[in-house]
Amino acid sequence: MPSTHPVISVSGLTVTWPDGSPTLRDLDLALSRGRAGLVGANGSGKSTLLRVLAGRQRPSAGHVSVHGEVGYLPQDLDADPSRPVADFLGVGATLAALRAIEAGRSDEHLFEAVGDDWDVEERTRAELERQGLPSGALHRRLGELSGGELTGLAIARLLLARPDVLLLDEPTNNLDRAGRERVHDLVVTWPRTLLVVSHDRELLERVDRIADLRGGSLRWYGGGWSSYAAQVAAEQEAAQQAVTTARNEVRRQRRDAVEAERTLAQRRRVAATAERTTGIGKAARDYLVGRAERSAASYRHVHADRLDTARGDLERAEQAVRDDLTIRVDLPQTAVPRGTRVLTHTEAGLDIVGPERIALVGPNGSGKTTLLRSWAGLAAPTRGEVHVHVPVAFLPQRLDVLDADAPLAVAVARRHPGAGPEQVRARLARFGFRGAVGDRLVGDLSGGERLRATLAALLLADPAPRLLLLDEPTNNLDLASYDALVTALAGYRGALVVASHDQAFLGDLGLDRTIDLGADGVDGVGRGSLDG
Known part of the structure; x- marks a missing residue:
C-alpha cells in the first residue's frame, strides 16, 4: 500500500502554451510512495505535467517539490540514429575506461571514470537481457534498433540509474506482447514511487490508484482500471x-x-x-x-x-457530464467492391483484396513498419515488387507527416493545396480541432492530438484512400479516443491493414485475417504466415 508521506508535492502549478493559453492552471498534486496512473483526454496536460515533474519544462507559475532522484521516460524518444547504445545508456565513458585499464593503462582519470562501477558491463548486459534486447545491442547504434527495442533500451537506461521516482509516459507504445508484459511486471514490482501515463488498460489495472486530469484539476480514484471505470x-x-x-x-x-x-x-x-x-x-x-x-x-x-x-x-x-472527444473517419467513396485486388506483392505471394481487414503482427524488429512503408510507396521492398491498385494512405508510427513548426491549419493546407481554407477548417473540426485550436503549432500538440491531426490530413486527400495502412495507431491515444477510433474504423469501407501489438485493439476491429511476420522478418510473408 502507498505511504501517506508525499514524495511529489505540487501547488498552484500553471503552464501556458507559447501563445499564452494555459494547458495547466493552478494545479495541486500530492503523490505519495506507491504506484499511480494518470489518465485524461488528449491535450489535457498529462505529458506536460510529467515533463515539469521531471525538470524538463519550467512552469509559468507554482511550486514543485520532488524528493529523490527522478527517472523519466518521455512519450517520444529523441534518439540520434548515429549515437552508440552505450552512450545512450550513460555507460559509454565507463566502459571505455574499463577497456583502457584492461589494456594495461593506469591513468588516474580512468579509475575516476570507473569509480565503483567495475561490474557495469555485467549489470548493463543483464538489464538489456531483462528488456528482451539482443546480446549484441550494447555495441550497436540507435539507428539499428526498432521502435520497440528503443523503448526497451530507454527503460533499461532508467533502471540502471536506480531512481527513487519513476515517471513513465506511455511506456508500452511500440512494444510487442513480451515487451508489454515486461513493463506490466515493472509496474507491479516497483518498490518506490511511480506515476505512469497510459492508455494500456492492462497496465492501469496494476496501479494502486488513478488520477483523472480533467479541466485543469486532478481527481483521484482508488484501485486500478476496473475500479476507476466502475466509479x-x-x-x-x-x-x-x-x-x-x-x-x-x-x-x-x-x-x-x-x-x-x-x-x-x-x-x-x-x-x-x-x-x-x-x-x-x-x-x-x-x-x-x-x-x-x-x-x-x-x-x-x-x-x-x-x-x-x-x-x-x-x-x-x-x-x-463528460463530453469526451470523438473522432470520425468519414471517407466518401472509399468502398472497395468485394474481391477487387487492392495490392499485390510479387514473390512474397501476397494479394490484398477489398474490403479486407488485416492485422500485421510480429515481434519488435520483424519488419512490420518496413513492410508497410514499401506498400505505401515510401521505400523499396526488400524482396519482390509491390503494386498498389487503389489510392493509399499511410499513418506512420512517428506521426511526422505534418510540419511541426507550422500552425495546424497551415500544415494540413500545405499537403492539400487544392483545398480551400474553409474545407481544411471543416475537416479539422470533424476531428475535434475547432476555432483557435487550428492555429496551434503542430509541435505543441499532444501525441493523441497529433494522431487526429494526421488522420485529418490523410483523409482530406482527393481521391480519398481506399487502402488505409496504420502503424501502431493506438499509441498516445486517450481512452475515449481509443474507443472512438475503434468505432470509426468499424465503419470504414475500404481495405485496412493495421500493424499493432495491442491485442485488445485488434480484437475490436473485426479482422478477416492476420499476417504474422514471426521472428523471420518480412520473408515470413512468403512462407505460409497467413492465417485467416
Missing part, C-alpha cells in the same frame, strides 16, 4: 440523472414564470374593472396601482430568481 460510470449515471432533473426544473420554472405573468395580467384587468365600476378617487387609485406594481415586481423577481437558480443548477449538472 466513473456510476458518477456519469448520476450526472446524467442530475441533468435530466435540472432540465425538468428549468422547464417547470419557465412554466411558472409564464403562469405568473398571466396571473399579473388578470389582476390588472380586475383592478381596471374595479376602478371603472366603483368610481374611487385619484389618490386611492394611485395607491392601489402603486401597490399592485410593487406586488407584481416582487412576484416577477421571485420567479426570475427561481429560474436563474434552476439554470445555474443545470449548467453545473452539465459540466459534470
Whole structure:
C-alpha cells in the first residue's frame, strides 16, 4: 500500500502554451510512495505535467517539490540514429575506461571514470537481457534498433540509474506482447514511487490508484482500471440523472414564470374593472396601482430568481457530464467492391483484396513498419515488387507527416493545396480541432492530438484512400479516443491493414485475417504466415 508521506508535492502549478493559453492552471498534486496512473483526454496536460515533474519544462507559475532522484521516460524518444547504445545508456565513458585499464593503462582519470562501477558491463548486459534486447545491442547504434527495442533500451537506461521516482509516459507504445508484459511486471514490482501515463488498460489495472486530469484539476480514484471505470460510470449515471432533473426544473420554472405573468395580467384587468365600476378617487387609485406594481415586481423577481437558480443548477449538472472527444473517419467513396485486388506483392505471394481487414503482427524488429512503408510507396521492398491498385494512405508510427513548426491549419493546407481554407477548417473540426485550436503549432500538440491531426490530413486527400495502412495507431491515444477510433474504423469501407501489438485493439476491429511476420522478418510473408 502507498505511504501517506508525499514524495511529489505540487501547488498552484500553471503552464501556458507559447501563445499564452494555459494547458495547466493552478494545479495541486500530492503523490505519495506507491504506484499511480494518470489518465485524461488528449491535450489535457498529462505529458506536460510529467515533463515539469521531471525538470524538463519550467512552469509559468507554482511550486514543485520532488524528493529523490527522478527517472523519466518521455512519450517520444529523441534518439540520434548515429549515437552508440552505450552512450545512450550513460555507460559509454565507463566502459571505455574499463577497456583502457584492461589494456594495461593506469591513468588516474580512468579509475575516476570507473569509480565503483567495475561490474557495469555485467549489470548493463543483464538489464538489456531483462528488456528482451539482443546480446549484441550494447555495441550497436540507435539507428539499428526498432521502435520497440528503443523503448526497451530507454527503460533499461532508467533502471540502471536506480531512481527513487519513476515517471513513465506511455511506456508500452511500440512494444510487442513480451515487451508489454515486461513493463506490466515493472509496474507491479516497483518498490518506490511511480506515476505512469497510459492508455494500456492492462497496465492501469496494476496501479494502486488513478488520477483523472480533467479541466485543469486532478481527481483521484482508488484501485486500478476496473475500479476507476466502475466509479466513473456510476458518477456519469448520476450526472446524467442530475441533468435530466435540472432540465425538468428549468422547464417547470419557465412554466411558472409564464403562469405568473398571466396571473399579473388578470389582476390588472380586475383592478381596471374595479376602478371603472366603483368610481374611487385619484389618490386611492394611485395607491392601489402603486401597490399592485410593487406586488407584481416582487412576484416577477421571485420567479426570475427561481429560474436563474434552476439554470445555474443545470449548467453545473452539465459540466459534470463528460463530453469526451470523438473522432470520425468519414471517407466518401472509399468502398472497395468485394474481391477487387487492392495490392499485390510479387514473390512474397501476397494479394490484398477489398474490403479486407488485416492485422500485421510480429515481434519488435520483424519488419512490420518496413513492410508497410514499401506498400505505401515510401521505400523499396526488400524482396519482390509491390503494386498498389487503389489510392493509399499511410499513418506512420512517428506521426511526422505534418510540419511541426507550422500552425495546424497551415500544415494540413500545405499537403492539400487544392483545398480551400474553409474545407481544411471543416475537416479539422470533424476531428475535434475547432476555432483557435487550428492555429496551434503542430509541435505543441499532444501525441493523441497529433494522431487526429494526421488522420485529418490523410483523409482530406482527393481521391480519398481506399487502402488505409496504420502503424501502431493506438499509441498516445486517450481512452475515449481509443474507443472512438475503434468505432470509426468499424465503419470504414475500404481495405485496412493495421500493424499493432495491442491485442485488445485488434480484437475490436473485426479482422478477416492476420499476417504474422514471426521472428523471420518480412520473408515470413512468403512462407505460409497467413492465417485467416
